[in-house]
Amino acid sequence: MTHGSDKIQVRVHNRILWVGDDAYPLPNIASVRPKTIVPRRWAAVREFVVRVARPAGYIAGGTIVLACLGDKAPFALQLALALVSGIVLAPHVVRLVRRLRQPWLYALLIGVGSGQTAFVINSDRAIVHDLMERIVHAVNHPTAEFSVTVEHWGDWVLGDKIGGDKVGGDKIEMPS
Known part of the structure; x- marks a missing residue:
């Protein structure tokens, strides 16, 4: 599994959070939290x-x-x-x-009431925290809207996978 960076658009429009092509209604967001991914x-x-x-x-x-x-x-x-x-x-x-030589990465985990988790992974901690603040603000303010394009280190697995990675869990390893 390779890990490279791509651009992803994160936006809030009409009380919907869009993370790339995935949509999450803001009222259904249960948690927004940052996670540091330290290379092993x-x-x-x-x-x-x-x-x-x-x-x-x-x-x-x-x-x-x-x-x-x-x-x-x-x-x-x-x-x-x-x-x-x-x-x-x-x-x-x-x-x-x-x-x-792999850098530390920072993930923004967005939990939805249905148990799904959206995430954005970036090498800049400040970007992840800024994005978290924007989403939390949008959850609490119905008229809030924003659109941000960020670098996203994709292809991660949320949960268990044989030989895979896990974000927000006990196995965080970044194979080349």
Whole structure:
């Protein structure tokens, strides 16, 4: 599951909250709350070590064999070991670096009386809090209307999903 940012329009018009193409009547909104999504960097490092342990063991074994051969080791064998090492380890290193560089994200969770939850995820805490204040103001003031286009880091799952992410729950991990 990839996480990238898109633009999404959040607006209130005629007592209806629109989050993208989804509509929620303002009187049905039960809660509006922010949630900080912290990247699980130690989990990324742990996963990297687990994924790389076996291939690294084979590479270390090959290196030991080459060291024992000393000058008798053919250059082609040394080159092959170096190429295989790079090909095997590079994707894991790239994935680790991406996961370590992920920013903190801020989600605005909007609970509706029917149990549905709308959400907007952004990398700027101030935008999420401003949006929350606008929605709360619109709930309390029937004539209030606004329209804001914000960056939205989409494709998140609300609730349990095998191998997925969970916003507002106990498993918050951002795979690359």
